[in-house]
Amino acid sequence: MGGPELAAWLREFARLVAANKDLLTALDxxxxxxxxxxxxxxxxxxxxKVLDAEEFDTPAAVLKRTGMTLVSTVGGASGPLYGTAFLRMSTALGEEQSVDAPAFAKALRAALDGVVARGKAAPGDKTMVDALQPAVDALDAQLAAGQFLAGALQEAVRAAEQGRAATAPLVARKGRASYLGERSAGHEDPGAASVTLLLAAAATALPGEA
Structure with missing residues (x-):
């Protein structure tokens, strides 16, 4: 995978976010x-718009510019968290001209580590980590078992979906939702929902046998 393939992933994520904007806002x-x-x-x-207007030498450059754009344009916690995720992915990829499946998985693990460090969140806190961590774990496990990227990403999506659903009964321990205490239970976390879209976009847009 090169820069165009990662750009296609980001475009698909943008499409899914737009299509599910009202749902994400309702959850929030x-x-x-x-x-x-x-x-x-x-x-x-x-x-x-940045992807349309600029050219990028490496996959890492695509992700770095994405992270910087999100930090500068998205308010609340989403901008810093998603921005950190993409910036950490960029750093993990380095200056390589192409990305194989293990490198993509390593970068996604770096994204998870960045989100955890930035948000000080752990599994069970009712945050995006509750969907992202099981997805990253599933991706690593599938690739280690010899699965191609397409199948591994499908399993990652299923793990993210399960993690997202599991946030519903939780009492939030991080973020604004934590201010509600017990009243935060009974609702899926919006960050976990958007992370699931991120994985679904990857499963749709990225080459299956990279």
Whole structure:
């Protein structure tokens, strides 16, 4: 995979965010600021404009510019967290001209580590980590077992979906939702929902046997 393939992933993520903007905002309205969908949509539309306007020498450059764009355009927690994720991915990829499946998995693990460090969140805190960590773990396990990227990403999506659903009964321990205490239970976390879209976009857009 090169820069164009990663750009295709980001464009698909932008499309899914736009299509699910109202759902993400509704989830956030229940336990947060009611802006996750609109903020992330604005940020990803800005990313698409950057992808249309600029040329990139490496896959890492695509992800670095994406992270910087999200940090500068998305308010709330989403901008710093998603921005950190893409910036960490960029650093993990280095200056390589192409990315194979193990390198992509390593970069996604770096994204997870960045989100955990930035948000100080752990599994069970009712955050995007609850979907991202099981997805990254599933991706690593599938690739280690000899699965091609397409199949491994499908399993990662399923793991993210399960992680997202598992946030519903949790009491939030991080973010604005934590201010609600017990009242935060009963609602899926919007960050976990958007991370699931990120993995779904990868499963759709990235080459299956990279």
């Amino acid at each position: 309205a229940a336990i947060g600021d009611a802006d996750h969908g609109t903020n992330l949509d604005r940020g990803m539309q800005a990313v698409v």
